Amino acid sequence: MLKKLFGKKNDQNTEEVLVSPLNGKILELSEVPDPVFSQKMMGDGLAIEPSEGKVVSPVEAEIVQLFPTKHAVGLKTDSGLEVLIHIGLETVSMEGEGFEGHVEVGDKVKQGDELITFDMDLVKEKAKSTITPVILTNGDDVVESQEVLNTGEATKGETELLKVNLK
Structure with a gap:
């Protein structure tokens, strides 16, 4: 009981x-x-300007949200970190056209598992941008510090983006 009040559980990761x-x-x-993302209204993180329409899991986690339009997915790690991947800007107006989900809420995924595929050309045509924010939505509650690990080009499932130290 005291651990719940005063400390971390020993079995939790303190770093993601x-x-x-x-x-x-x-x-x-x-x-x-988009000011919602650039001003960190939803949380801190970074973004990727994609070169192809395949999204994989950035962490081992549980799928906690898959928007009906398949343009965004929410994940939660065992340590409590919540991550939102929002494909493109103003893509909700596409009403799911060009997006295909490969996971369901409640699924457990490993780093690199395929989450969503999307038609890049269609997103370029119908949405404001293909830029995809990757947001730590509960960072104020669980993140002690974070460090950007790379800049430049990223390879899905391989390039380390963020190191997050948890409270």
């Missing part, structure tokens, strides 16, 4: 390393042309 969920160029959130 997120790999890139997409192939593409790593961007700072400040470079995302």
Whole structure:
């Protein structure tokens, strides 16, 4: 009981390393042309300008949300970190056209497992941008510190993006 009040459980990770969920160029959130993301209203993180339409899991986690339009997915790690991957900007208006989900809420995924595929050309045509924010949505509650590990080009499932130290 005292551990619940005063400390971490011994079996929890205190560090999470997120790999890139997409192939593409790593961007700072400040470079995302949408104030909801660039001003970190939903949380801190980074973004990827994708070079192909395949999204994989950046961490070992449980799928806690898959939007009906398949343009975004929420994951939660065993240590409690929540990650949102939002494919493109203003893609919700596409109403799922061009997006295919490969997971369901409640699924357990490993780093690199395929989550969503999407039609890049269709997103370029119908949405504001293909830039895909990767957001730590509960960072204020669980993140003690985070460090960006790479810049430039990222390879999905391989390139380490963020190291997150948890409270």
